[in-house]
Amino acid sequence: MRDRPSADIWRRTRPRRRGLVIVVLLIMAIGSVFAVDAIRRHIEGEADLVGDRTFYRIPDPLPEGEPGEIVRLEEIDSAPLGSTAWRVIYHTRDLAGSDVAASAVVVVPDIPAPARGRAVIAWGHPTTGAATQCAPSLDVDPFQFIEGLHEFLLEGYAVVAADYPGLGMAGASSYLLGVPESNSVLDAVRAAHDIDAAKIGTDVILWGHSQGGQAVLFAAERADGYAPELTLRGVAVAAPAADLTELMSDDIVNVSGVTIASYAIPAYEAAYAERYGTAELTAILTPSGAAATPKMADMCLLSQNKEIHAIADPLIGHYLTSDPATTEPWKTLLEENSAGSSPIRVPVFVGQGLADELVKPAATEDYVTLLCRQDTRVSFHRYPSVNHGLAAYAALPDMLGWLAAVSAGEAPPSTCR
Template sequence: MTDPTTLDDFYRSPTLDFNPHPGEILRRRAVATPRLRGANCAWQLVYATRTGRRAPIPASGIVITPENAELAGPSPILLYCPIFHGLGGRCAPSQLLAGEGTDPEAGFIAIALERGWTVAAPDGLGLGMTGLGPHHFLAGSAAAHAVLDLARAVRALPELDAAQAPCVAWGYADGGRAAIWAAEQQPQYAPELDLRGVAAGAVVADPGALIGEIDGGAWAGLALAGLIGLGRAYPHLPMRHLLTDEGHETIERAQELDAAELLVTYRNTPLARWCERDDPWDDPMWRYALANETSGRHAPQVPVHLYHGTEDTLVPVAMGRHLFAEYRTLGVDLSWLEYTTSHSGAAADGAAEAVARLANYLLRRPAATGPTSPSPQTT
């Protein structure tokens, strides 16, 4: 089993009895990223943020400056929202990108660095920090707060001239979900940020629908991770009241695993195996939580680029099309591209266009509402 601690005092949770401001830097240190193309200086940060219930909590992340900044003035900030890395263990992006480690999304981050952008990647609530897990997987507000408060921390980082820097957000799958939620919540939660736009692929816009699709199949480990992550994010509700004794033991083991271990260990295993009813998601508590986690209920005030693979067997393309339609109804300045490829294929094929869209967004301040969106395109 993966050790849930980092054995690194830097990541030990500080006490927040002084109620720090969201985005306040609690701890920072310079780190090397020798295997990350285009990187210059980098820092691991521990910063103050808020849970979905607005309780103060520390979170970790990494900030990486570009080797060649080509633009005059402060370097734009890319808030890079990582895919799901796991519920625990040494799998946080800020740990994997530092030293001799690697991260599965290092290539995407390198594209942004080569543009001359500073990249800030949050680990997400409960991941990276010792003793605060498991990761709040699929909790939209928690993810948004981690993203937006990291942007605040970057603006305050004394080594950077970033107090007035514009920012954009980019993510795929669960990372796309975090980017979208950050855009939806930014006007109320962090209005001082100069957010210019968002690119998000294969967005997990409706966790309830997704969990129903993958439960008991090849991706069943992610369904279990969703139960654990949302249960952690809603501590005021009895989210685990449906579990059997075996179910409680399973969760204790699973909440320390990374994504790969979850997928291998719980492949083709339905959640009903550990619950007292065959359809645990039909419980009133879970219906409430899942309904509260749908995207598209608030209009981002910045341009949004969505993309998806038509052959995606993890996050169905219909979910992305539905989010596109919801945003179009809300008058969001919107674009959409479909790629005739798989989940991982669309992540790779859509990256260049996503970065190009973000570069264009950085050149203009968005209006409060955008024009009518075009029809979906396929490539």
Template sequence: MRRLLVGILFASLTVAAPAAAADPVATAAPGDVVTSRSVNAPGFFYARTWLITYASTSATGTPITVSGTVVVPYGADADTPVIGYAPGTHGLGDQCAPSRHLEAGDETEGLLIHQYATRGYAVVVTDYEGIGTPGEHTYIAGRAEGNATLDAVRAALRLPGTGLSPSTDVAIVGYSQGGHAAGWAAQLAPTYAPELTIAAYAVGAPPANLKTVAEHNDGGENVGLVMAAGFGMDVTYPELDLAPYLNDAGRAAFADIRDDCTDELAKYAGHSMADYTTEDVLARPEWSARVDEQNLGGAIPRAPVLLYHSNGDEILPVGVSVGLRSDWCAGGADVTFWRTDTGAHFTTAALMSPAVTGWVADRLAGRPAAGNC
């Protein structure tokens, strides 16, 4: 079903492979461009496209290098806004990187990227930590996602030859894992990237409470995402040391999962985490604390936020966004919450994209958000 939806709804793009990643330069600041290469991108005939690597910061404060793609429409200038685009779950292996899917012409979020770029906005798409660059992907580690998204914007603004201004208006957008990343960017920006002029955030169907999401999916069709999140936590925080709590099946599964893309995670459908572990790791205090650290709501965005989520979302229950709205509103955030009846998770991403893009465009044009806290 997902493949059919993708084939109908999303445009095919082709770009060259990302430049080989470099180790972070010792003197590089977060957002500094490490490597860049201008490419011909037939899907973006109306724009110039660069494949970049840039300096960022891991969830634990370590300097890292992240890869991404910068799209700048012809005619862009110092007044052109920049969209920091946080993609949804692509998987754990390097071959899953959004930049590589753009090269292959099968990027599932291609149409969503085009909707921003064809309005004349520059768009920068992060690959996140460990996808397309050395090291493991720290899947669903909130600080790493938020940092990578904010630093991608910084890198686009520092990239020579774009004509963009460091003081131009910015919007951060994302759905699913991308919604988690956009939400974390919103919470981190005031202290991590205070120089960015961020006008809006669009946060779609974020996994705002990981324990709720894990419980919802355990034993279901999407338990592979829960396993991927467990892998991401383990590689983000080595002191958690998942290995002693895996049985034989678990050791085999987690050795295999490290390079799976999203579609391959379906092989675990119908299983429970108990099939792979010797005890409930989420009941262990060290695991419980680290997983809770990834939840959204602990800090307040300072720019208007569009939070949207479908009642029929089968992967990420709408209740996690209901709770997030409550937390952000209680802290004084300017939140517009769209609780929709647009069906399943992937369907909602496509159906809501024109309205979401329009809401972002209004904020970039300086129109105030109505809000509904």
């Protein structure tokens, strides 16, 4: 009698086991495909970099061009499986309104575009550094840090990822300077629109992490005036560097704050020297901080982290003479480059990890409160145990649901009461 139940159980479970085996084999096959694709992209990416050295060298002085006008374009052989991608150099504007060149990556899925053209996800990347060589587009795999890229391509979106001025293209750094960063994000979309094969429309959704959060929030505030031909549908951010005064006060007591300041101070010095004078701007540095800043500012965060720590760790507590958030002219400059000076009239998604020690949860809570006071429709999501580096990935499932709603012209739920 005991054999029958065993046989029955075997007959009931065998199809499940067979199904499980099939699923496992499919996962292995898919994993193998992505592994092979990753190897292919690495090999082809190395080959791309050989040509990039000449691609990024443009005439000096730069021939005049309108914002978003393409200077140079090349297809990227190492595009992700099922997509086509390009590197593009284009015209944008710096803080003073001068014409400068910037670089970006454009990726589109290999599926037919809708009649109205593809909607665009304009990506704002987190801090990679402030020196020219730290541009994401110069990486062997220029796609690996675009958080959500594969999901967006599967949904049919085009993805446009700006480097920001001073990254990729030689020139003054725009690190944490809201206007030139946001100009480059919007002008990258304009440039992508002029790539005939990309078949891009006018609908745009902005998506950024950390420094990129600041860039896309500024772009959302300024889009109507700067790029009125684009139709902004929404802006999504993860752990955004929205309030620079809080960011600096929170972080200057640790290695992250020293690193951020070492990137920001030279950028602000170049941008505001005419307004304040170099001596007044650099007076906030201690002698040891002044000596170390050029070295740190020339290092890339992801590839030279060990070297940065070796310089920055001994400077903790000895890098600045005072808190820039309370010391002029830095207080004014940080406020000018903080998001929130103009209301955002499209839906906003905000994701924040509660274990974030760089962009503190309280700072993001304060920014969301400001958005609510400005009558912005905000979808705010908190993620327990998530740190700064994983904030965008943690937010992605919720962001994709929000994205579907705003792309369809629907009003997503709002946190504001």
